[in-house]
Amino acid sequence: MKPLWRLNKYLYRYKLYLILGIIFTFISNIFVIIPAQLVRIAIDYVVESFSFYRLYEGSPFSEEARSVFLKFILVFGVLILGMALLRGFFLFLIRQTIIAMSRHIEYDLKNDIYSHYQQLPLDFYRKNSTGDLMARITEDVSKVRMYLGPAIMYGINLLILFPMVIGYMFSVNVPLTIYSLLPLPVLSLSIYVVNNMINERSEKIQRSLSELSTFVQEAFSGIRVIKSFVRETDSGRDFHKASEDYKDKSIRLTLVQSLFYPLILALIGLSVIITVYVGGIQVIEGAIGYGVIAEFILYVNMLTWPVTSLGWVTSIVQRAAASQTRINEFLDEKSDIKSSEHLDTVIDGSIKVEDLTFVYPDSGIKALDGVSFDVEAGQSLAVIGTTGSGKSTIANLVMRMYDATSGKIYIDGRDIKTYDIAALREQIGYVPQDVFLFSDSITNNIGFGLGEITDQTVIEQAAKDADVYDNIINFPHGFDTRLGERGITLSGGQKQRVSIARAVAKAPKILLLDDCLSAVDTKTENAILNALKGIMEGRTSIIISHRVSSAKLADIIIVLDDGRIIEKGTHDALLERKGVYADLYEKQTQQAKEVEED
Missing domain, CATH: 3.40.50.300 (P-loop containing nucleotide triphosphate hydrolases)
Incomplete structure (x- = not known):
């Protein structure tokens, strides 16, 4: 239960629903017990009245006696019907409080998880798959809701109904109570065992179904490849294997499920037989009337579902605890990207980077190593380099998606960590x-x-x-x-x-263009570059690219290789140097000419 303690704050938030649910459960159970007592009184009355009626049979008073007899029977019938209607009404109110409470908590919990997800750094999303994030906010929350709704509702009902019914049964007849309740613990334990088997096999089926769905999705998505390599037969054979596995697991689950209701009915029937047998002996001995046997059979049936639900509720609680543990793992994740002063001010856009080094925490790869550069407000900087040279990491650090391992970034002369994160990002335009x-x-x-x-x-x-x-x-x-x-x-x-x-x-005051032209052709690139000239005017711009055609727009160009700056200068100065940048320019210009000729 420890993982579920975190939900107590939500239960406290909706305590009115819970308190009303408990009150309605108590009232509902009163209208369960009273009809059983009425049945006992009615049966005893019928037995005694019938004996009395036979004395007047054939006399002038027989019709009057019969009328009085039927009148009392009608009164008992109306009372029992009224109790049933009142119980139904309060059962409706129970669901409108406890089940409604679980839906409110489910809504709040999903919102809290989603809000927490959005506060976590980019590193969190590199380590965890989207499917896992979705599963915890949907499937796991749904399992937790089953604990907050049905499990609590049936649990409260069990805690209230059991003492009320058993206490009254003991007050009527102690030996009969003990004998009639003997099969119920066995029933609860059996349901618990069977439920665990069902849950275990259901989870295996879900995994098998997930694998089968993934296989089919990949097969249909890659149908061109399958047909091109003439692998239809092999694909069909693999599908047959996966489908056979799913079928076998489904049949094994069906076998266990087929034990469920026969087991319940057998143990209930055993309890009824014991009640009738022991009660019958006591009737013969004159210790009780016929009505007590009927009353106890009703009590046994009243307790059957709560006892049966005990195993089911225990299973729900176990699954909810496992799901809440998974949810708590992500809720316990904290963002280490925090603002030291929460400075919320309009920036001019000057950027200064001093000896910046960054190592990705999840992979241990050093993306930047001692990088330094200055960009005045309104100037533009181009960062050129091959794939894996650390270009995009600069953009991530300027937006504070990550914090540098060492080194400093200053914006308008202030440490980037002093700015309020949201206020800073609102003034940065990012094109991924x-x-x-x-x-x-x-x-x-x-x-x-x-x-x-x-x-x-x-x-x-x-x-x-x-x-x-x-x-x-x-x-x-x-x-x-x-x-x-x-x-x-x-x-x-x-x-x-x-x-x-x-x-x-x-x-934005700062515009980050992160290799945004890599996927377009030369003609489209030229059109976008012409548009960018006007967009960049008056804004601090950082153009990240592996194409020198984009770099020509910038006032300053730096060339990265393996996380280090190997060249820095203007476009013309770097061409005159005849270094790495000049080689890239020559190769890419030649390639562009060849494409145009083709």
């Missing part, structure tokens, strides 16, 4: 290499950084600045065009320019 657009309208994608209030004029101007306005207005729905997943309905160049427009729309 891997463009991500949301499944939403173009307007909302471009205005994503503007918050809830979007100005259409600002959005249209950003589209013009990014040279994508003409493309957008030619779409049938213009700026209201909804994009597919990850912007799949747009071409590569259009996605890049919409991404640039999104960064520009927020009027």
Whole structure:
């Protein structure tokens, strides 16, 4: 239960629901016990009245006696029906309090987890898969809700009903109570064992089904490759194996499930038989009336479900504890990226980097080693290098997605760690290499950084600045065009320019372009570069690229290799030096000419 203690704050938050649920459960159980007593009284009355009625049979008073007899039977029937209706009403109120409470807590818990996820650093997302994050906020929370709803509801019912019913049974007849309850502990233990077997086999089936679904998804996604290499037969054989495994596990689960209800019915029947047998002996001896046997059979049936649910509830609690442990693992993750002074001020955009070194904590790879450079406000810097040279790491450190292992970054002469993180990032426009657009309208994608209030004029101007306005207005729905997943309905160049427009729309003081032209052709690149000239004007810009064509726009160029700066200067100065940059320029220029000739 220890992992579930963290949920106590939510139970306290909705304590009114819980208290009302307990009260309604108590009242509901009163209307369970009273009908059983009425049945006992009614049966005893019928037996005694029938004997009395036979004395008047054939006399002038027989009809009157019969009328009185039926009248009392009708009264008992109406009372029992009324009790059943009242119990049903309070059962409705129990679900409207305890189950509703579990839904409120589920809502709060999901929001708290999601909010916590967003506060965690980028390193957290490098270590954990998206599927795992989704599983904990959906499947694990659902299992926890089962504990907060049905498990608590049936648990409270068990704690209230058991003392009430057993206490009353002992007050009526102690020996009969002991004998009639003998099979119930065996029933509870049996249900617990069977439930554990069902849960264990269900989890195996879920894993098998997940593997089967993954296999089918990959097969259909890669159908061209399968057909090209003529592997249809092998693929079918592998599917048959995976499907056979799923079938075998399903049959084994069905075998266990088939034991469930027969086991319950057998033990309930045994309890009823013992009650009737022991009660019958006591009736013969004259110790009790016939009504007591009927009353005790009703009590046994009342206790059957709570006792049966005990094993089920225990299983739910175990699964919820395991799920909450998984949730707690992520909730206990803390972000080490914090602001020292929470400085919230408008920046000019000057950047100074001193002896910056960074090692990725998850892999231990040194991405930067003693990097230093200065960019004045309004200037532009190009960072050139091959894949893995540490270019993108600079952008991540400037945005404080990570903190440097050693060295300092200053913005406007202040340590970057003094700024409020959100306030700093709001003044930085970022265009990633891997463009991500949301499944939403173009307007909302471009205005994503503007918050809830979007100005259409600002959005249209950003589209013009990014040279994508003409493309957008030619779409049938213009700026209201909804994009597919990850912007799949747009071409590569259009996605890049919409991404640039999104960064520009927020009027950033610092603009980071992280190899954003790597996936476009030369013609599209030239169009985007022409657009960037105007966008970069008056803004501090850092252009990260492996293409020298992008670097020509910058005032200063640095060349990285294996995390170190090996060259620094202007475009013309680096060409005159005839070093690494000049070689890259010559090779890429030659390649561009060959492409144009082709």
